[in-house]
Amino acid sequence: SIETILDVEVTTLPPDKLLADINAKIKQKQKGRIVAINPEKIMMAQQDESLKQLLNSSAYKIPDGIGVSIASKLGGGQIRWRVTGVGMMESLLELADREQHKVFFYGAKEEVVKGAMENIQKQYPLLPIAGYCNGYEQDEQKIIDQINESGADIVFVALGSPRQELFIERNMDKLNASIYQGVGGSFDVFSG
Numbered sequence: 001s002i003e004t005i006l007d008v009e010v011t012t013l014p015p016d017k018l019l020a021d022i023n024a025k026i027k028q029k030q031k032g033r034i035v036a037i038n039p040e041k042i043m044m045a046q047q048d049e050s051l052k053q054l055l056n057s058s059a060y061k062i063p064d065g066i067g068v069s070i071a072s073k074l075g076g077g078q079i080r081w082r083v084t085g086v087g088m089m090e091s092l093l094e095l096a097d098r099e100q101h102k103v104f105f106y107g108a109k110e111e112v113v114k115g116a117m118e119n120i121q122k123q124y125p126l127l128p129i130a131g132y133c134n135g136y137e138q139d140e141q142k143i144i145d146q147i148n149e150s151g152a153d154i155v156f157v158a159l160g161s162p163r164q165e166l167f168i169e170r171n172m173d174k175l176n177a178s179i180y181q182g183v184g185g186s187f188d189v190f191s192g
């Protein structure tokens with residue numbers, strides 16, 4: 001279930017199957033990270049072997065942007081959809097609400113992450129929000145402890161790229177949550 005564009009892997013599961021797969025992973029308490037693949041990252045990875053490794057070693061490499069489905073089509077591939085980072089986050093929130101998976105928000109300024117959380121809770125009154133931490137806390141161990149103590153299943157990390165991807169890669173072994181997504185400026189979007 002993978003296509004390769006210039007040595008960068010992209011998940012070919014369509015959105016509904018992708019979410020079903022993620023749901024199964026959470027229920028089995030397995031871990032996986034989600035990265036958004038766009039033409040910009042594919043080009044950057046051509047000159048950056050460690051970025052290429054980071055992308056290819058992620059469990060879910062979602063086709064973010066029309067450029068990836070165009071490249072897929074030109075290469076004889078099957079991807080005809082796009083899943084943006086914020087769209088993926090919305091789908092995960094919906095899944096979490098339905099399945100009662102616990103979510104944690106890490107990143108952005110205190111008022112932004114709080115605002116995002118409040119708006120999301122309004123949209124999904126029964127969504128189990130495990131906790132949050134702003135993106136300017138310097139004590140990494142404290143953040144890890146907080147996420148683990150919260151019992152979160154899904155962690156959204158909004159520190160911007162590549163900081164968020166590096167945080168996830170560096171700490172995934174120490175964290176107990178199942179699914180990790182770097183979401184860039186999405187908390188700013190949700191906070192309105």
Ligand code: UDP
Nearest residue numbers: 107108109135136158159160161184185188
């Ligand atoms: N951010 C953070 N800690 C930092 C640097 C940035 O929490 O040390 C947050 C910033 O407040 C913003 C988010 O990262 O909410 C995304 O930043 P940006 O829009 O630059 O990321 P991109 O979406 O371009 O990757």
